[in-house]
Amino acid sequence: METMMAYVIGLLFTASIYMMLRRSIVKLVIGLIILSNAANLLIFVVAGLTRGAPPLILEGASEIAGTVADPLPQALILTAIVIAFSVLAFAVVLIRRAYEVVGTDDLDKMKDTDT
């Protein structure tokens, strides 16, 4: 399954970079969202996929029996998801503000308006 996901993630990166290179500012936002999903999946999959063994110590036990999914990438991704969301919110508001001030959603036209 990891092999399959490698190709899926490659496609996610392709789509996100293509969208971020578009001149329309809304497409940039879509690209950003895809990018953060791609990055999270990348970290998740590279650590190896484990079915049905969450990193939890069972009720009554005091240590893990057998193999469980790697908890470290999960901790990384958990904060990454929340941070990505707040950065996205920031970017979206910034973009709208820029659009209001500059009056265009074409990124190529935003470069000359310093005001």
Add this chain to the structure above:
Amino acid sequence: MMLLAVLSGFLLALAVPALHRVAGRHIGWVLALLPALLTAYFASLIPTISGGENLLIQNQWMPGLGVSLDFMVDGLSLVFALLISGIGTFILIYAGSYLKGHKDLARFYVIMLSFMASMLGLVLSDNLITFFVFWELTSITSYMLIGFNHEDAEARKCALQGLFVTAGGGLVLMAGLILLIFITGSYSFSEILASDLAIHEHGYYTAAAVCVLIGAFTKSAQVPFHFWLPNAMAAPTPVSAYLHSATMVKAGVYLLARLNSSMDGDALWSYSLMFFGAATMLTGAYLAFSSTGIKKVLAYSTVMALGTLTMLIGVGTEKAIIAFVCVLVAHSLYKGALFMLAGALDHETGTKDITKMGGLWHSMPRTAIITGLAALSLAGLPPLFGFVAKELMFESVLNSPSWSWGLLAAAVASSILVVAVAGLVFLKPFFGPARTTPKQPHDAPFAMLIGPAVLTLLALIFGVAPFLPATFVLDAAVSSVYGSGVQTALALWHGVNIPLILSGVSLLAGSLLFIAWQGLHPTLHAVNTAGSRVGPEAGYFRFMLGITQIASWQTRVLQNGVLGVYLLILVLVTFGLTGYTLLTRHGFQLDFDFSNGYFYEFGIALLIVAATVFASVTRSRLGSVASVGVLGFGVALIFIHFSAPDLGITQLLVETLTVILLVLVLFKLPPFVNLSSPWERYRDLTVAVFAGAIMTLIMLAALDIQYFDSISSYYIENSYGLAFGKNIVNVILVDFRQLDTLGEIFVLGLAAMGVYSMVKLRAEDQHKS
């Protein structure tokens, strides 16, 4: 006790604003109590140190990094500490009167006390890292002192120049100190000095020596970095008097002297010290002679003295080190006094230009007497300590193991010039026909004269009875620079010998030169103007200009305002380099073994792929947003299915909020339109496919090989035992890696503040219009 002594300046600095309100115009006297106490404290250490002992006081700071607040007191650092606190006492008193009623007097004292404390820390530190911290602190505080009149553009420029030169040199010095730590394996001066290690046989020696030399040369204004020092005269006079007599500029010399006993014996070290020292000495003497502003004259004569000191360390014989310590003390005494007197002249007459002063003898008799004595010491005439120092300098240069004739010529030439300079400083303003000055001159107040008077008196006592300072501290100082016990046996009168004859010759020639000064001056001025176009200062300006030009050129090229271009560059560079490394190290390997997946897992993957593709190609905003939502839920399914329940829940919640956010904001923006030409689209698609392919290859490679053992097992094993938690992901977040999470919630806070302020700004804009 020692820790308190060093840090007390910082502590008192904190209390200055409050004290200023209480003490009012007597603040200078009140604050001067601290350096006076410090002087007494350091003086109480004299018996121990002159007995040949070194004190080492250890305090922990960051033991894990080898950084400690260890202090070492030996002869050299004690002499410096005494000069810093002793002269500091008088400077603080003097400044209270000189800057009387200045609106920023409290700020002045805050910086001044911090500077004094940094300087004490610098000369007393035993740890190389702590030494460097204090070294940089002196650069920063002196920057604030030089730019004290910050409303004056010229003062700001000069302060910045001093900062760039000294802090730039500081960076080089840091490299040098780190190399020294590598070579010796020790962070401590005392251990480095005590070890028998032949430092100059190590492979890193040349690099370390060059770095240390550059650092010391910038700080101590050696040619070709000498230009910042006279410009630093933009500071109020008390600052100049302090920085350029005993402290800031002597820090470099201190470092050279400190390291001398383990670095000497190497040609690179001694020849560069002799060469640059002699060059600085001559340059300083000549420029002092050709200037007209009294502070500039004194500043250049400081450059000369610093050159002399450097040269003497370079000569390195026992005699030369004795001369070094004597010149050091003599210079601190007379230069501190002369600067304060120059300030008094400026304060009372309203001008700094010596060509505009004359005949002040009558109106300022007390100032005149003290200036006269200090100038005698500058000129190196008996019976002042300057004479003793100069004789020793001549003698050690005569007996120098190499270059003795060249150094002697430079020494004699500069002492001829300095005799003339002393004449300029003393005779020019006080004698000759009286001139009208911008202010009606009268003697300076007591607070401004006490410092110069005491310092000059000391110079006189040391001159008449040089065995006094010698037995107390100078012997110990010489021993610590030279590296073994030395008895100095100083005397004012050595009988008729070559040094005395040379002194006579320089006095005579210097007097003639002084008489000729009036006639020579226009020529000198023209030469200096021409010289300043090609000198090192012009180089500095060209360098600074070059930096801005390169910066604006590369900004135009790399940051031309088109976001797409930035991204293209970023993507191509990042993926190009990673791809290159991957292909050369790992090779191109594809893997199509999908056998370990279940069909419903492929279903989720297919859902993600379909959502992504649709989000990218659709012409409808709503469709795009919705399919991005589907993509997010697909990812959540992956998380849940592959044993990450926390992630799954988080992803689902965030995905919901994302859609709400986009609905709130994005639909205020215009709909999708195709802005790019087909060519641009194919170009971008190629780049994107390239990047995606590299990512896939990296992932396949990463799944294939494992270079390091995973560190996760530690968390899994200790989650319950150490942290009493059963949800290992949560335990990592809030316990094992708590600091990271703390940082992350602060990022959240920042994003929230950013959004809030942008929305608020917008509301205010609309309100206005």
Add this chain to the structure above:
Amino acid sequence: MKTNTLILHTAALAIMPLQLMFSIFLLLRGHDEPGGGFIGGLVAASAFVLYAFAFGAESTRKLLRISPRDILAAGLLFGLASTIPALWSGQAMLTAQWWEVPLPGEGYLKLSTVLIFDIGVYLAVLGTLMTFVISLMESEE
């Protein structure tokens, strides 16, 4: 932005308290089972967002009583404060401290700096999201 749908109003009123209780439940059990400050904060935020869609930003602000930015600040303070107690017992900053408070009857109440920290995360997430949503909604009005 305000919707006048009866269904949404009723749903918001009925679901919100449940959601809030659930979010605290998630927060408290987070150390041993799926949940924790991040998830709890997100659930609580969605509860208030639902309410905001039904009744508008102004009434949400009133319901919260405390400004979202103050919630955020309180969260950051809790986070910082939880790092300090270790210093009192002479350990390095950030070392987790545990106290067991006996309850009447059987059992203990597990208190710890870790819990304080998790509450900080909860409040920070809630405060951040509410700052986003409320300021954005108000800018629309």
